[in-house]
Amino acid sequence: MSNPYREIFSVRGAKGFSAAGFFARLPIAMAPIGIVAMLSQTRGEYWIAGAVSAIFALTNALVSPQISRLVDRLGQSAIMVPTTAISVLAFIALIVGANQDWPAWALFVSAFFAAAMPSIPAMLRARWTELFRDRPELNTAFAFESAADELVYIAGASLSVGLAVALFPEAGMLVSTVFLVVGTAAFVLQRSTEPKVRHLEHGVSHGSAIRLRPVQIITLALVFVGSMFATAEVSAVAITKELGQPNAASLVIGVYAIGSFVVGLIIGALNPRMPLQRQLLIAVSVLAVTALPLTVADTVPLLALAVFVSGIAISPTFITAFGLIERRVPESMLTEGVTWVMTGIGIGMALGAFVAGWVVDNFGAQHGFFVSVIAGVASVAIIASGQRILAGGRTEAAEETLPQPAE
Incomplete structure (x- = not known):
């Protein structure tokens, strides 16, 4: 092979x-x-x-x-x-x-x-x-890049x-x-x-890639995915401190990334043929489901195991998200389209850290993971509702930038 x-x-x-x-x-x-x-x-x-x-x-x-x-x-x-x-x-x-x-x-x-x-x-x-x-x-x-x-x-x-x-x-x-x-x-x-500089496709406006519906859907979904990352990190630090083992936080967070790293490389090697929009829906669904055990992990070993499992779908989510951007965004907007998705992740991490911190301060360390659960459900809802648009081709995405004719 x-x-x-x-x-x-x-x-x-x-x-x-x-x-x-x-x-x-x-x-x-x-x-x-x-x-x-x-x-x-x-x-x-x-x-x-x-x-x-x-x-x-x-x-x-x-x-x-x-x-x-x-x-x-x-x-x-x-x-x-x-x-x-x-x-x-x-x-x-x-x-x-x-x-x-x-x-x-x-x-x-x-x-x-x-x-x-x-x-x-x-x-x-x-x-x-x-x-x-x-x-x-x-x-x-793309799988290699996500792992990297x-x-x-x-x-x-x-x-x-x-x-x-x-x-x-x-x-x-x-x-x-x-x-x-x-x-x-x-x-x-x-x-x-x-990459060669590509002129705008015929009929495509000079507007930003964020005006494209596929970019909007994926970016918004990954805002919630990004918030899940930050929530897991903040909550892991809070829980390990509460358990009297603050030094274990770095180990727990490292395990989170390792699970994603390994699965990402495997996905890249297998190269599944399922439509990318369905792969993305499955990936965010797994993210949402695997966030649930985090809410009941009350020891460091259980927390590390739950965090490892919850991280397995991170790289698959990234791989399919960027793959969809490549296929649904006009070639002349590719770099911007990818960057908007990464911006969504960054904004989500900032918001997730803030919300998780507030929840931990007011309701306790264990409750921080409920933010991950809610964010996971939101990402599934967004990707599920956008399946028809994400299944479209690059031409359809390009046409969405055209000004609408007057009634």
Whole structure:
């Protein structure tokens, strides 16, 4: 039996841009927690550390689709170079500001401009799509990227905090910025695999990809999926602390990602033939059902087991969601469409962390997981109600951007 992952990496240039992209996207996981670790040590106040990190994360979530929209219009190299330069300079200013005790407003401004960092996962998926458009290998490539995303979040956050604690407060952010510079430069220099700039399809408006119904449905559903991730993390930290084993939180959260990582690789190798919209409905349904055991896990071993099981459908959800975007969004809007979905995940994580924190504070640690259950049900309802639209073709999606004729 052939190895599908060996096959996708046998294509010329695939190993190069994938390796460069892995390092270039590490800051996605390293920067938010790195800002907290850095400022909490240099300022001694968690509120400002969290606020600056939130400004960065939320601004990046809102700006990334606009940057990706420009990438679709002008090309990856033309946009990634200037936006990355702005982000790097802003990160350097933030690091210096933390070290030199600059006023709070300077830290917020630096974080705001650092959010110009482009969406590397979207750029990677665009390159895979250029290589394997409308071929089964694309599903394997998307499976690999989803697994790599999981690995980035596992390794990146731990590395950032570990460096800040073991060396000096700014160490995590400094290494994150170096990864951004080196990884992005290596990625951009590989011009042979850069997607061609495609002109807008005939009859398609210049509007944003978020106006497309498939993008709206998937993005909204993944807002709730993202909130499930954050809820699981917040609740796991609260429960392990309540049980007197706070150090077990990192183990529990790591198990959550490992389950997703393994299943994602398996799905990519199997490459199921079922329609993607049905696969997505099954994946979010599994997410919703497997969230239920979390509400009754009252020991660390039970919590770890329940979290592992609840994580098995994360990568399949991502794989099918991005696969649907590739098939339902006009080629000239692909990068922006992928980025909107990732923005939905980011917004969901921010909202989920806030809501779960409020529930834990007011009703107890165990009740935090009920937020995951509710969010899971909401994601199932959205994907189920959108099956007809998600089953449509790329042409139908493109036509939805056309202005409606007057009555």
